[in-house]
Amino acid sequence: MVAGLGEFTLRTGDGFGKPVLDESNGEELMHVQPSVAVVLGNRPVESPGTLYITSRKLIWLSDVDMAKGYAVDFLSISLHAVSRDPEAYSSPCIYTQIEVVEDEDDESDTESTEVLDLSKIREMRLVPSDSSQLDTLFDVFCEGAELNPEPVEDEEEEGESGHNWVFNADQMDVIGGVEEDAEWSISQSPTSVIGHSNGDEGLAQPMLELQINDQRFEDAEEMVHDSETKNH
Amino acid sequence: MLFFSYFKDLVGQEVTVELKNDLAIRGTLHSVDQYLNIKLENTRVVDQDKYPHMLSVRNCFIRGSVVRYVQLPPDGVDVDLLHDAARREARGG
Incomplete structure (x- = not known):
């Protein structure tokens, strides 16, 4: 059920536009934040892109590489916070923790292997060039989390x-x-x-x-x- | 709804939220919603060596489903009142 971070490449307009949403199931766009860099785990910062916040998930699409994009369901986001301390991280950003499927030896895998396994990324930073937007983004994230409570598994x-x-x-x-x-x-x-x-x-x-x-x-x-x- | 209203009464108090990934965050309870999503302010991570990235965080939103425990201030708990309320609700009264 919990999917963690994944690739997202479905763009409208022949692959150059906005992300394709699951509108028939009620997914709506809540917020668009241009010029946002993304940092996955301890990896280096990636070239800027656009952050789309929908009623279901976060989608980040690269502005440079049209084939590049990531998405994570609100259901998989354990925690989000505004990070402003320059000693901990150079730029003010939204810090998120992502719930991943536990795997015994994944620690060493993420550190050493060249191939990036997105589903094992536990931390993601979103760095908007306009840091005055951080509080707004934080609130939109809260709203998104509240729209996505845990599905009820045992109805009876x-x-x-x-x-x-x-x-x-x-x-x-x-x-x-x-x-x-x-x-x-x-x-x-x-x-x-x-x-x-x-x-x-x-x-x-x-x-x-x-x-x-x-x-x-x-x-x-x-x-x-x-x-x-x-x-x- | 008992725990929801109970936590709402604790808004403004200092609590420690322990997550299922073993991260423990201490902070002032800012708000809580019906899913027991928790917002904390003036946060600090209890085990800072293990989670260096959380150092920079001063406020955070925690998804209710990942919370394992909430440690309450001792004087913030009226044990008898909570006990009675829990019993009443358990018996559907």
């Missing part, structure tokens, strides 16, 4: 509570409670009370204590958790 569970991820602790409580109840009914049914079935009074006593413990801890999630692990 989501429909149940609307936000099932919030209350894991309480859900544990409920599950724990159900399990306890099952144990209760077993221990309370005459046939399963070990102490009585074999006539040994001494064995019935620990069983009774266990029940008391369960009852006492019924409402405290952590303790239920604790006693559950002990029981199993």
